[in-house]
Amino acid sequence: MSISLDPDDSVVVLAHGKFPERAKTAIGVLRYADYDVTAVLDRDRAGETVADHVPDVPDTPIVESMDAALDVADPDALVIGIAPIGGGFDESWRPDVRTAIEAECDVIAGLHYFLADDEEFAALAAERGVDLIDVRRPPEDLTVSEGRARDADAEVVLTVGTDCSTGKMTTTLELVAAARDRGIDAGFVPTGQTGIMIAGWGTPVDRVISDFAAGAVERMVLDAAPDHDVLFVEGQGTIVHPAYSGVTCSLLHGSMPDSLVMVHSAGRDVIHGYEDYAIPPVETYVDLYEGLAAPVAPTTVAAGALDTRTFDDDDVAAREAVDAYATALDAPATDPVRFGADEVLDALL
DSSP states (O other), rough: OOOOOOOEEEEEEEEETTTTTTTTHHHHHHOOOOOEEEEEEOSTTTTTTGGOOOOOSSSOBOOOOOOOOHHHOSSSEEEEEOOTTOOOGGGGGGGHHHHHHHOEEEEEEEOOOOOOOOHHHHHHHHTTOOOOOOOOOOOOOOOOOSSGGOOOOSSSEEESSSSSSSSSHHHHHHHHHHHHHHTTOOOEEOOSSSHHHHHBBOOGGGSSSHHHHHHHHHHHHHHGGGOOOOEEEOOOOOOOOTHHHHHHHHHHHOOOOOOEEEEEEEEEEEEETEEEEOOOOOOHHEEEHHHTTTTTSOOOOEEEEOEEEEEEEEHHHHHHHHHHHHHHHHHHEEEETTTOSSHHHHHOO
């Protein structure tokens, strides 16, 4: 999947009712994408700004609708910045998508519901000459893995997690940026909808036929390896997730990583959305990931990343939590957003 936006293009990001806590895609685009965000749609927070809720990202107004966003600027695209469980389309978004198409904006979505298959949107997009870009639509020529990722001519690092939405994509991108700051030729392998929107390419592993999922990861690693010295592969889900463990296993076996970075959210003790399932101790995850990888391509948990947002501005408490996490992992750890990624990068490279 590739996206036709240029770095100088501008977008509006839809995040109705979810900004910022449950709008992972919106936050990722705001923090890491090259294109400008001219407005965020959230009817519950209209009149506020992004800076009221999220530090260290470019500020932009929050407005109630696409009509209001068009009064602010002349964007090139609307990005659906929410990826709900199951990836469905909320019908309350339809007026905003329709308005965007009528204004000759492309629409980029990371849903399992494909906008290009929606009769109303497809007809209107054809009439207006705009693109409906469903980044979760995988290539049609995927095959099974051949077990060749171990031959990649690059060091391969995979982020893994204790749950969904723990910061695996964020950690991956922070490591890429830190490596490049050191002059290391580092590449990013996007495997989920938000990563694809940021990088402009990638394969959504959670949408691939299960037989081909590891093969899709292998292909991306082998395609990207000749251009980089180190590849940081975006992880997905967790190996203990009652719904999404298959995606995690496919990434682990398909990428055959040289090392793993374990990512966790401080204070989280149950699987999000599956609150009857407790998150096991961190040490258990180390054994699970290393044990599952061993028969295919042995690897180790070489470092950890901890999301410390629950501590707000308390850097002392956050540092103590990171230190305790590193002790549990028996490996260096950091919060790459709060404290930088250098310590973890040293452990990996």
